[in-house]
Every structure is written in structure tokens, then in C-alpha cells.
Amino acid sequence: MPFLLVLLALIITLPITGLAFYKKENLPGIALCTALAILAWLLVRVFPLAGAPLLGILLGMVLANFPLPLIPKSLKPGIGVSSKKALQTAIVLLGFQMNLRTVLELGGHALILIAVAIAAALITAYLAGRVIGIGGKEQTLIGVGTAICGGSAIAAVSPILNAKEDQVARAIATIFLFNVIAAFSFPLLGHLFGMTDNHFGIWAGSAINDTSSVVAASFAYSEAAGRAATVVKLTRTLMIIPFCIILSIRQTRQTKGTHTGFHLHKTFPWFVLGFVIASLLRSTELIPLEITVFLGNMGRFLIAIAMTAIGLSCNIRDLIEKGSKPILLGACCSLLTAVATFGALRLLNF
Numbered sequence: 001m002p003f004l005l006v007l008l009a010l011i012i013t014l015p016i017t018g019l020a021f022y023k024k025e026n027l028p029g030i031a032l033c034t035a036l037a038i039l040a041w042l043l044v045r046v047f048p049l050a051g052a053p054l055l056g057i058l059l060g061m062v063l064a065n066f067p068l069p070l071i072p073k074s075l076k077p078g079i080g081v082s083s084k085k086a087l088q089t090a091i092v093l094l095g096f097q098m099n100l101r102t103v104l105e106l107g108g109h110a111l112i113l114i115a116v117a118i119a120a121a122l123i124t125a126y127l128a129g130r131v132i133g134i135g136g137k138e139q140t141l142i143g144v145g146t147a148i149c150g151g152s153a154i155a156a157v158s159p160i161l162n163a164k165e166d167q168v169a170r171a172i173a174t175i176f177l178f179n180v181i182a183a184f185s186f187p188l189l190g191h192l193f194g195m196t197d198n199h200f201g202i203w204a205g206s207a208i209n210d211t212s213s214v215v216a217a218s219f220a221y222s223e224a225a226g227r228a229a230t231v232v233k234l235t236r237t238l239m240i241i242p243f244c245i246i247l248s249i250r251q252t253r254q255t256k257g258t259h260t261g262f263h264l265h266k267t268f269p270w271f272v273l274g275f276v277i278a279s280l281l282r283s284t285e286l287i288p289l290e291i292t293v294f295l296g297n298m299g300r301f302l303i304a305i306a307m308t309a310i311g312l313s314c315n316i317r318d319l320i321e322k323g324s325k326p327i328l329l330g331a332c333c334s335l336l337t338a339v340a341t342f343g344a345l346r347l348l349n350f
Contacts, residue, residue, distance in 0.1 A: 029078020033086070033312065036060060037304040052300075053216035053307035054183060060311020061180075071312055083309035086302045087212050088271035093299030094230055095278025096292045103279050106202075106228060107235035113206040113344050114236045118243075120340035121147035121209075121333045128332040132325050137163045141171035142326060146333040149237040150175045150210030156240055160248050173319050174330035179213040180314060182334070183307075186217040190225075197221065199345060201228025206236060207341040209334065216307050219300065234272045 040055040064071050071079070095103075125143025129135075134142075141163060145154045151172050158168045186208060190200040204218045204225070211233050218229030281287055319327075 025074075026078040026081045029075040029080070029309075030082050031078070032075055033060075033079060033082040033305050033309045036063070036308045036312075037301065040304055040308065041301065051216070051220040052304040054220050056304045056308035057180060057183060057216070057311035057314075060308045061314050061316075062311075064312050064314055065316050075312075079309045079312045083212070083306050083313060086309065087215070087306035088274075090215070090299040090302035090306060091211065091230065091234070091271050092274035092278055093295045093302065094227070095275035096282050096287065096299075097296040098227060098231065098275075098279045098282060100276070100279040100283040103231050103276070106231045110202055110206060110232040110235055112348065113202060113341055114232070114239065116344045117206045117236070117337050117341050118147040118239060120337045124333045124336045125329065128329055132329050132332075134325050134329055135167075137161045138167045138171060138326065139329065141167060142174055142329050143333060144240075144243065145171055145175040146178075146209045146330065146337055148209075148240050148243060149233075150179060150212075152211075152237070153240050153243075156244055157247060160244060160251055162251075170323065170326045174326040175209055176310075176314065177319050177327065178330050178334045179208070179210040179310070182208040182338075183213040183216045183220075187221045190221055193342075197224035198228050201225035201230075202232050203342055203345050205229035205232025206345075207338045208233075209337075211237065212303075212306055212310055215303050219303065230275075234275055237272055 036059045037052065037056050040052045040059055044052045044055055122143045125139045125146070129139030129143075140161060141154050141157060144157050145151065147153070154168060154171050154175065157163075163171075186200075186204050190203070195203065200221050201218050201224065204214050204221070205228065208214045208217060214229050214233040215226065219226035282292055
């Protein structure tokens with residue numbers, strides 16, 4: 001099955017991933033991610049563990065860090081493309097198993113929880129950043145990365161803030177670290193608290209900062225939790241648009257009308273639109289059930305490829321060298337966001 005999925009993924013997902021995914025210099029890294037994902041997929045079927053995506057992270061981290069980094073530079077472009085494009089394609093394919101009415105209802109219900117998550121992360125970033133001693137731009141980057149959609153939010157906000165490269169690098173490294181931690185810790189916490197599939201999915205989608213870790217953690221919990229978390233997370237991802245608009249207006253005023261850091265076509269998460277279109281097609285019931293099931297399975301395999309790429313990108317030594325202050329701020333933001341959303345979920349009882 002994995003080998004068939006790989007072949008058909010290359011054919012079906014071409015319009016989604018784009019030609020950049022298949023550039024010659026990217027192929028070796030993509031091949032490595034795919035091979036490790038297949039290994040993770042097969043191992044999980046022999047030894048049922050937490051799931052192929054989480055096992056893929058572990059395999060990637062081992063190869064990237066112990067005893068020494070074993071990833072040559074020639075593989076890094078393909079690994080970077082896999083972590084982004086494979087995940088976005090997977091999200092679109094998962095849409096073929098979701099009814100659009102369910103997507104809209106669940107996304108609407110989760111708006112309050114999403115607002116709680118954003119407020120908790122941004123307020124914590126501001127207050128804890130002042131105590132820890134991290135500058136305004138860097139604390140904003142870490143705050144918005146935790147609040148909305150991880151590295152994608154940081155990439156969208158950094159040109160608006162005119163943030164320096166080292167500030168962006170530290171913020172992304174910090175968010176990346178807590179992505180990996182959340183992917184493993186949230187399923188354990190969910191079982192510890194006896195959460196239902198729906199409650200865990202909503203919690204993971206509103207509290208974990210990056211889409212990749214949301215999907216990995218929630219599908220490791222259950223299929224139903226994965227579907228719920230995906231909808232909530234994509235709704236939360238859309239919040240980057242109003243946030244960037246507001247931030248851009250503020251920066252323009254501060255720079256007396258000379259600021260031009262916001263571009264909607266670059267900021268808009270187009271794969272979310274693809275997910276909605278796929279859900280719409282599923283809702284019409286024009287696509288046979290067997291095909292939607294297959295597309296969903298292929299999406300889950302692409303998630304394993306993306307998470308393996310993330311594991312391969314995790315250089316522990318590099319994260320430590322970025323400094324302790326950003327990590328401490330990221331820990332505060334992630335922890336309080338998780339606690340605030342958990343409390344709000346229990347209070348609202350969706």
C-alpha cells in the first residue's frame with residue numbers, strides 16, 4: 001500500500017504541490033523522506049505504536065542528530081520542500097473525507113476557543129517577554145507563531161515588522177522545538193485526562209501552534225480527533241490575515257506611511273481554500289466513497305512524509321545554540337496557551 005500511495009501521490013498531487021516539488025535538486029531529499037516514511041508506515045503495522053507520523057519524526061531526529069548529524073547539505077532542499085508541500089497537499093486530500101457543513105459548523109464553534117488561544121499567547125509573549133528581557137520584535141514573532149500557525153505566521157509577520165534574520169531564526173527554532181514536544185505530549189495528556197475524540201481534536205487544533213504537529217498529534221489520538229483538529233487548526237490559520245492587516249496598519253502609522261510589508265496573496269494560506277473545495281466536492285457525493293477513502297489514506301501517508309522531514313530538520317545542537325531566552329519565552333507561551341484553551345474547552349463543553 002505505501003508504495004502504491006507514493007506513485008499515485010506523485011501523479012494526483014502535481015497540481016497542488018507545484019513543479020517546484022519535483023525539481024532535480026529536491027528529489028534526493030524527497031526520496032529520503034519518502035523512504036523513512038515508508039519504513040515508519042511498515043513498522044507501525046508490525047509494532048503498533050503512536051502512529052507513522054510520530055515514528056517518522058523519531059526516525060528523522062535520530063538520523064539528523066545521533067551520534068552526529070548524518071544529513072548532507074545536498075538533501076536539505078528536498079527535506080525543506082517535503083516538510084511544507086507534502087503537508088499542505090495532505091491537508092487538501094483530507095478534505096475529501098470531510099462534509100463541508102460539518103467543517104463550517106465545527107470551525108464556527110471553535111472560534112471562541114481560537115480567540116482564547118490567540119489572546120493567551122500574545123498576552124503571555126508581551127508580559128513574559130518583558131520579564132525575560134526579549135525585544136519587541138522577537139517577542140511578537142514568538143507570540144504570533146504560538147498564537148496562530150507556527151513558522152508560517154512568523155514568515156508572514158517578519159517582513160511587516162522588518163525583523164532581522166537572526167530574530168526570525170531564533171523565533172522559528174523556538175516554535176519548531178515546541179512543535180515536536182507537542183506532537184508527543186498532547187496525545188499522552190489527552191489520554192491522561194480521559195478526553196473524548198472530539199474534545200481532544202478541538203483542543204489540539206486550538207492549542208498546538210503548527211499545522212504539522214496538530215495533524216500528527218491528533219491522528220495519533222484517533223481518526224475522529226484528527227478530522228476535528230484539522231478543521232479547527234485551518235480556521236485558526238486563517239486568523240493570520242486579519243492579524244497581518246492590523247499589524248501592517250500599525251507599522252504604517254509608526255513609519256509615517258512608508259511601510260509596505262503586507263501582501264495578501266503571499267500571506268493567504270491557499271491550501272486552506274483547497275481543503276474547503278475538497279470538502280465541497282465530498283459534500284456533493286459526486287465522488288465515489290472508495291475514492292475519497294483512498295485520497296484520505298494518501299493524505300495520511302503524505303503527513304508521515306512531512307513529519308519525517310520535520311524530524312530530519314531538527315538539529316538539537318542548533319536549537320540549544322540559539323539561546324535560552326527565546327526557548328523560555330516559547331515555553332511560557334505554549335504552556336499557558338494549552339492551559340487556557342483546555343480550561344475554556346471544559347467550561348464551554350462543546
